Amino acid sequence: MNIKPLADRVLVVPAPAEEKIGGIIIPDTAKEKPLRGIVKAVGKGTKDEEMILKEGDEVLYGKYAGTELELEGENFLIMRQSDVLAVLA
Numbered sequence: 001m002n003i004k005p006l007a008d009r010v011l012v013v014p015a016p017a018e019e020k021i022g023g024i025i026i027p028d029t030a031k032e033k034p035l036r037g038i039v040k041a042v043g044k045g046t047k048d049e050e051m052i053l054k055e056g057d058e059v060l061y062g063k064y065a066g067t068e069l070e071l072e073g074e075n076f077l078i079m080r081q082s083d084v085l086a087v088l089a
Contacts, residue, residue: 003071005043005078010053012037012066012077036060036088037077045081053081058088 005011014037038058045051053059066079 007043007046008049008081009043011041059084060086
């Protein structure tokens, strides 16, 4: 796969949703959308906004951030850098 986001966009691999909590298995319909993921690719930024994220960063993002895509059987989110809320250290 060879995807290069444009401008201030980043490609994120979302963390998998939790399968069970305390021994209770959660059905697919009740799973919450994960709000964290790993940055897979970044654009070059814009003249007004420098790209501060880099590949491999673990990030938190908003519940409705980004556009979901599926490529080669893997799920991704593509979003603007400004949709990322924090980088986990």
